[in-house]
Amino acid sequence: MKKFGLLLAGGIAGVILLSTIGPMVGLLVSVVLLYFIFKQFLKTKSIGGRIGLGILGFIVLMASLHNAPAIIGVAAAYVLYLVYKNWNKRKVNKINAADDPFINFEKQWNELKNY
Template identity: 65%
Template sequence: MKKFGLLLIGVIAASILIANVGPIVGLIVSLAILYFVFKQFLKTESVGGKIALGILGVFLLLTAASNAPAIIGVAAAYVLYVVYKKWNGTKKVIRDDNDPFQNFEKQWSELNK
């Protein structure tokens, strides 16, 4: 039953991720260009260049903001990652070295080798 729930959550997250691939790509491209414009803005000495790059930066910031559904897509990708880790995950065993039965099991396995 647990695997079915993980499968259901994984299918829903994958469909949301696929539906938001366009906004994710748009957000990545606009943020990358915005980064390079900002770096050029810091290097520029002229006032006219700073004004032009500032206007371009504001335009790119608005373009990045228009791709806000990409945040939902990124969250769906994270949920898909968590489902994948839980699907293949193993249970953590807490070892207590003072437990005599743990010591017995270790010695028994050494004797059987």
């Protein structure tokens, strides 16, 4: 039943990821452009250049805000990563020392054998 749930979650996340590839690429391009515009803005000494780069940066910032569905795509990619990570994970049964009376016996028996 756990594998079915993981398969269902992975399938839904895969469809969402495929449908948001365009906005993800657009967001990536606009963020890279915004980074380079900001770096050039810091280097520029002239007022006209700063005003031009500021306007260009504002336009690219607005373009990146229109790619907000890319955040849903990033979340879907993270869900796919979690499904992949938990697909073959085995359940480990830990023995609680308070519940098992034989743990102390085995420890003491090993100590007696060592003498």
